[in-house]
Amino acid sequence: MNNNISLDGRTMVGVTNTDDGEVSGDTKFHFEQDGERIYAHYEGGDVVDGHLVGTVEGNHWDIRYTQINRNHETATGHSVGVIEVLEDGRLRVEDEWKWESQRGSGETVLEEVK
Numbered sequence: 001m002n003n004n005i006s007l008d009g010r011t012m013v014g015v016t017n018t019d020d021g022e023v024s025g026d027t028k029f030h031f032e033q034d035g036e037r038i039y040a041h042y043e044g045g046d047v048v049d050g051h052l053v054g055t056v057e058g059n060h061w062d063i064r065y066t067q068i069n070r071n072h073e074t075a076t077g078h079s080v081g082v083i084e085v086l087e088d089g090r091l092r093v094e095d096e097w098k099w100e101s102q103r104g105s106g107e108t109v110l111e112e113v114k
Contacts, residue, residue, distance in 0.1 A: 005059055005083050007040075008033035010091060010112050014045075018106025021097070022046040022069055029110060038063065046070055059083045061093070076101040079108075090114065 010031045014023040026045035029052075031038060036057060042050040046069050054063025059082055066076045079097035086092050090112035098105035 005056075005085065005091065006033050007031040007038050007056065007083070007091065012091065012093065012110040012112050014108055015111050016107075016109045018108070020099070020104030020106050021108055022067070022075075023108050023110075028113075042067070048072075056083070061095075065097075074101070075099060081110075086111075 008031060012029045012031065013025055014027050015025060017023050022045070024045035027042055027047050028044050029040045029042040031040045033056065036055050038054050038056050038061060040052045048068045048070055050065060050067030052063045052065040054061055061081045061083060064076065064078050066074065068074050077097050077099040079095050081093045081095035084092050093110040095108045095110065097108060
């Protein structure tokens with residue numbers, strides 16, 4: 001896999017998620033990357049305000065996230081994901097996550113929107 005994948009300046013949305021999750025197709029993630037460090041602000045759907053911070057090595061990320069939902073509940077969690085480049089050049093992330101502040105875990109797929 002290409003070790004030069006950059007998330008910087010990219011916008012992604014949730015295309016699939018497990019029932020325990022709050023990310024949906026209405027949730028937009030706006031990424032920044034500085035070397036191996038990645039950051040994103042996300043919102044939309046059930047998520048009013050979310051932030052993630054983590055690291056990327058090659059095509060794998062390791063992140064922590066915190067968010068507020070429409071019911072004004074806060075939640076935090078951890079995830080690891082695999083980043084791939086689609087044939088059209090957009091990025092796709094298959095992410096395995098687990099809440100740390102509540103029960104639940106699952107898988108989310110994010111895809112870049114142009």
